[in-house]
Amino acid sequence: MTGFRPGRLLLQLSCLLIAIWLVAPTLVVIPMSFADRKSLAFPPQGFSTQWYANFFSNPQWFGSLVVSLKIAAMVAVVATVIGTMAAIGIERLKTRAGGIIRVVLLTPMIVPGVVLAVGIYAVYLDTRLVGTWTGYVLAHTLLAIPFVVIAVGANLAVFDERLETAAASLGASRLTTFFTVTLPLILPGILSGALFAFVTSFDEVIVSLFITSPQLKTLPVQIFSSMTRDADPTVAAVGSLIFLATTLIIGLGLIIGLRRRGA
Amino acid sequence: MNAASNEATCKGAAIDIDGISKFYGGFTALENVSLRVEPGEFMSFLGPSGSGKTTTLNLIAGFTDLSGGDIRLDARSIGHVPAHKRNIGVVFQHYALFPHMSVAQNVAYPLKQRRVGKAERARAVEEALRKVQLDSFAHRYPSELSGGQQQRVALARAMVFGPSLLLMDEPLGALDKKLREVLQLEIKRIHRELGSTFVYVTHDQEEALVLSDRIAVFNRGRIEQVGTGQTLYTAPQTLFVGQFIGESSVLRGPHRSAGGETMLTVAGTALTAPGAANGEGAQVILLRPEAVMVQAPGTGPQEGRCNILSGVVREMLYLGSAMKYEVTLADGSHVTARTPTQGAPFALGATVELAWRPQESVLLADDGSTAGH
Incomplete structure (x- = not known):
């Protein structure tokens, strides 16, 4: 591994550049969040933590975070239950109908968000669901189900169905078999599906912009409207906080995963 | 519901297979097969792949539905009883151990389904594991065991609840020859100790000869002949049987x-x-x-x-x-x-x-x- 190799150096350099290109936009918000003037100029001037304080004390900001977390949690539960049941059904159908149903369930991932948003908005106007909890949860669940179907489906593909036959021979009913054998073994898929569903909802902005109301606003909508109104560095503070939180969660997940594999 | 306590004394069940058939669409997997297995008998189903032997086993276990005929266990019709209510032990070729449970939890599983008390359960699990000489492996996980050990655990799990009938579907098929011979002897010993009726599916005629009291030779969805190994060898009734058992010209x-x-x-x-x-x-x-x-x-x-x-x-x-x-x-x-x-x-x-x-x-x-x- 010694000696000068120009090809290798070039490769390392280009990797580094790509990495910077990928991470830089995320990192830029961190210095901006500590700016002491109400401006989103880069590089920022001075230093203050007032935007963090503003985020936690201003009900507009903090309230929208709570709304987003509540909706995301509900979406995670509903989408995971529906998506898991759908994935199992598709897996067990084993006919062409299963493939068709799968494609139908995955369409929200393929259809452009704006098109979906217009459709949802039109339906919501008639059914008075605009700006309601139910409205948000329904719309976000629709968008999250494909992720659950994919995650659970991947797990089911490697699940050995013969274990269910064995459980039956040992005296377990279909329902007992599901809860004692199938569920524990596809749990990793269900959990990652739930995580995807949570993030999909928490992160969703297009549909939410259409169905939002001044009384019930999610965090991405609040960020968006704040950006269009004025240059409030609170946006950068929110971005930094979310970045910190996701880094912690993913890091923790990696550590747990590595430790379990090592055991 | 003290299934485990009568384990040592349980007697084998008689199986009456009465004109059973199994069709998959237009394909006939099994046609009008009748057979009686005596209580406590070791019966092998022998035949090439696709001959209907595994289909018959699956029908007895209740994993597939009958297209026609009936199956009786000690004169009680089980033809349309769901698999989990038949109280029949099954050992699979692929072991089918639950990977998320320890050896002891795997063996305790059928007892839990039967609501056997905790103390009684622990005792029965220990006894079953001792029978297959794996009592020191109770806290291991299936992935930490060799193929032969996994199949012993599967055997312990299938007999721990004292079923009067044990079905085995090519249980040694995935093991090498040497291990197979060791386990054949163990299966024979366990059959003697339990007194349960054993039905053993295999395509290996030597294995069938070594283990069985009687052998049913399957071919193309029918039974060609049923008899002791000696009868099949010396007095085959069809050319297929004569050629399938032993060497011949x-x-x-x-x-x-x-x-x-x-x-x-x-x-x-x-x-x-x-x-x-x-x-x-x-x-x-x-x-x-x-x-x-x-x-x-x-x-x-x-x-x-x-x-x-x-x-x-x-x-x-x-x-x-x-x-x-x-x-x-x-x-x-x-x-x-x-x-x-x-x-x-x-x-x-x-x-x-x-x-x-x-x-x-x-x-x-x-x-x-x-x-x-």
């Missing part, structure tokens, strides 16, 4: 029956076989290698009546205690002979005489079966 030719005997003309020589022809069609003579003597040409019959054929040695194998010859006849057919090693062996290409007593010829209807399992 098959001689074909025109036949003529008279006076309780049948003459079959093979390569220009008339051969005698006991009994009248089976049905109208073509007949064959089935010969076991050890029944055929190999001698120098012109030796003639040594004692009493003899069938004699002349041929050329094509292959010879020294087996230690015996010599195996592959002899080609004038019509191109082959005869395998196994003789004790004595004197100088015949060389390759030598012309020899094959001699056997007429009663060693097994006369069968030609059902078109060919050797090779």
Whole structure:
């Protein structure tokens, strides 16, 4: 591994550049969040933590975070239950109908968000669901189900169905078999599906912009409207906080995963 | 519900299979099969893949639905009872241990379903694991065990709740030959200790011969013959059975029956076989290698009546205690002979005489079966 190799150096350099290109936009918000003037100029001037304080004390900001977390949690539960049941059904159908149903369930991932948003908005106007909890949860669940179907489906593909036959021979009913054998073994898929569903909802902005109301606003909508109104560095503070939180969660997940594999 | 406590004393159940069939769309997997398995018997289902033996096992276990007929366990109809209510132990070829449970949890699983108390459960699990000599592995996980150990755990799990019937679907199929022989002995011992009825599916005729009280030979969705290993070997009722069990040579030719005997003309020589022809069609003579003597040409019959054929040695194998010859006849057919090693062996290409007593010829209807399992 010694000696000068120009090809290798070039490769390392280009990797580094790509990495910077990928991470830089995320990192830029961190210095901006500590700016002491109400401006989103880069590089920022001075230093203050007032935007963090503003985020936690201003009900507009903090309230929208709570709304987003509540909706995301509900979406995670509903989408995971529906998506898991759908994935199992598709897996067990084993006919062409299963493939068709799968494609139908995955369409929200393929259809452009704006098109979906217009459709949802039109339906919501008639059914008075605009700006309601139910409205948000329904719309976000629709968008999250494909992720659950994919995650659970991947797990089911490697699940050995013969274990269910064995459980039956040992005296377990279909329902007992599901809860004692199938569920524990596809749990990793269900959990990652739930995580995807949570993030999909928490992160969703297009549909939410259409169905939002001044009384019930999610965090991405609040960020968006704040950006269009004025240059409030609170946006950068929110971005930094979310970045910190996701880094912690993913890091923790990696550590747990590595430790379990090592055991 | 004290399923575990009567484990040691449980008696085997009788199985009555009454004209069962299984169709998949237009495909017939099993057609009108009837069979009785006696209480405590070790019965093997032997046959090539796709012969219906595993289908029959799955129907007894309740994993697939009957298309016709009924199955009774000790005179109680179970044909339409769901699998989890049949109380039948099953051991699978692929072990089917629950990977997220320890060995002890796997074995305790059927007891939990039967709501056996905790203390009783622990005792029964320990006893079952001791029976398969894995009592020190209770806290391991299946992935930490070898194939043979996993299958022992599966066996313990299938018998811990004291089922009166144990089904095994090629349980040793995934193991190497040496381990297979060890486990065969263990399965035999466990069968003796439990007294349960065992039904064992295999495509390995040697395994079936070693283990079973009786063997049911399956072919093309039907049972060809049921009998002890000895009956199947010495008195096969069909050419398929004769060729599937043990080594054999098959001689074909025109036949003529008279006076309780049948003459079959093979390569220009008339051969005698006991009994009248089976049905109208073509007949064959089935010969076991050890029944055929190999001698120098012109030796003639040594004692009493003899069938004699002349041929050329094509292959010879020294087996230690015996010599195996592959002899080609004038019509191109082959005869395998196994003789004790004595004197100088015949060389390759030598012309020899094959001699056997007429009663060693097994006369069968030609059902078109060919050797090779």
